[in-house]
Amino acid sequence: MLAAEKLKSESFFASTVNRAYYSCLQYIFHILVEKLNYKPEDINQHTSGSHERSKRLIADSLYAICKEDKDKQKDYQWFQRKLPELKKARVKADYDGDVITLDEGHDAIRKATDLISLLKKYYRSK
């Protein structure tokens, strides 16, 4: 995330979005391996790719935690739509060739920060 902030300050907004997305993804990998005891090969060798696989695993885990509590359900509702939004922003930044604005860079950092905060809320103590 520090890299994302530095790149934003240097006006490299496409790279900002990329770093913000990967900071979130890396934290998800960390949770899956260190907290939920998945093996790296279980995540990496899946046919749909490690990004997709890890997204689904963390969503399933969060659903199991949140499904019975009304307040926690709101967290799941928010998480399951914000992570794909961040991914879409990253795909646009890395592959579409469109100009990425400061607002988009800032939005990506904010989304990634909020996603990581939410994951810490539920997995830090595990």
Next chain:
Amino acid sequence: MTPAEFLRKELGELAEKFPSVHIKYGYDKTIFTHIVEILPLSEFEGNDSLLEAWMPLSFEFRQNFREEDIAFVSSDSTLRVDSPLFEFNTPLDLNVLLTSFYCKIAEEDFAYTFPTSFPSIMNATMGGRSILSVLNKPEQAFEDFDSYENHYENAA
């Protein structure tokens, strides 16, 4: 059963339980994710029963289709569905309804053509002669004013 077929069935049932909720389905190819947009935003964010209804569906979908992903969003999302593959409880757009109604009337108005002939008059006679010959005759001589009036009364 394909993911889309599964969602058509499940979302259809969801739509029946929540008739005031507009549900749109699409697929975002850039992130390989099935998108379900729930409208209006107030229902998506404030209706706890609705949330409790679609949350298990999102989990069940991922369990049934392990290579697929799904996201439930609303109108404030960058993932919103602009061209749905199918939808439920589509609200009536009053502007669209009024436009289609008045367009039909306007079409009939524009298609209207004024008559250029009057068959009933064309066959009329006046004083034993056809009205056409009377109208084409440049002069009409009358002996007196009463005869003049009688002619035009008869024609009318």
